[in-house]
Amino acid sequence: MQPIAYDIIGFDLDGTLVDTSEDIMAAVNHALADIGRGPLDRATVEHLIGGGTVRMLTRAAQRGGSLDDVDIDALHERFRDYYKAHIAVHSHPYPGVAETLDALRDVGLTLGVATNKGEAMADRLLSAIGLRDRFACLIGGDTLAHGKPHPAMLEELTRRCGGGRTAYVGDSEYDVQAARNAGVPVVVMSFGYANLPALDLGADAVLDRFDELPGRLARLGG
Ligand SMILES: O=C(O)COP(=O)(O)O
Numbered sequence: 324m325q326p327i328a329y330d331i332i333g334f335d336l337d338g339t340l341v342d343t344s345e346d347i348m349a350a351v352n353h354a355l356a357d358i359g360r361g362p363l364d365r366a367t368v369e370h371l372i373g374g375g376t377v378r379m380l381t382r383a384a385q386r387g388g389s390l391d392d393v394d395i396d397a398l399h400e401r402f403r404d405y406y407k408a409h410i411a412v413h414s415h416p417y418p419g420v421a422e423t424l425d426a427l428r429d430v431g432l433t434l435g436v437a438t439n440k441g442e443a444m445a446d447r448l449l450s451a452i453g454l455r456d457r458f459a460c461l462i463g464g465d466t467l468a469h470g471k472p473h474p475a476m477l478e479e480l481t482r483r484c485g486g487g488r489t490a491y492v493g494d495s496e497y498d499v500q501a502a503r504n505a506g507v508p509v510v511v512m513s514f515g516y517a518n519l520p521a522l523d524l525g526a527d528a529v530l531d532r533f534d535e536l537p538g539r540l541a542r543l544g545g
Pocket residue numbers: 335336337338371372373374375376379437438439440441
């Protein structure tokens with residue numbers, strides 16, 4: 324592998340490392356059904372992923388009518404209970420993820436996760452699919468006072484991963500903006516859940532396959 328000019332590679336979770344939308348859709352629809360709202364389809368749910376669970380549930384409830392009679396905390400609890408018990412029924416790493424993470428670790432890089440998903444849920448998901456041990460640290464949407472696009476998450480990731488130069492890998496506008504705000508370069512995976520075409524997100528690089536990542540990181544410079 325060509326040398327990579329970074330010490331730490333941070334990863335987004337949903338839509339970047341793991342295809343989670345089917346299980347998230349099932350949990351969202353379970354919560355919506357409990358308040359008498361109809362289900363959303365998978366494409367719609369994918370557009371709601373990326374900004375954190377509360378934002379997703381608020382926007383999901385808004386689609387079915389007024390928010391006036393919706394208790395978002397209660398909706399969140401219903402979502403959480405169901406999702407926790409069904410977190411990896413269909414969710415799976417995208418092709419090449421495990422091998423690529425291993426290759427990056429083998430050349431001495433420290434890997435971390437910075438996701439807007441709740442920290443406990445992210446930990447549970449990564450453990451269930453056998454990827455948790457690849458990461459030296461995990462920052463969730465509820466770990467700090469602010470999630471992405473606030474820069475704190477990536478700054479904290481760098482700190483918890485031991486300090487050094489960080490590059491970030493994500494799939495959405497939240498990721499590109501968080502990286503810009505934190506002053507770190509960002510690679511976007513085109514297969515994720517962004518609301519814009521990947522090439523329009525303003526990333527430093529856009530990749531269609533995970534195994535292209537080491538080569539592209541080597542060419543990102545520092
Ligand atoms: O929970 C979300 O909305 C998305 O999480 P992500 O930051 O891993 O894409």
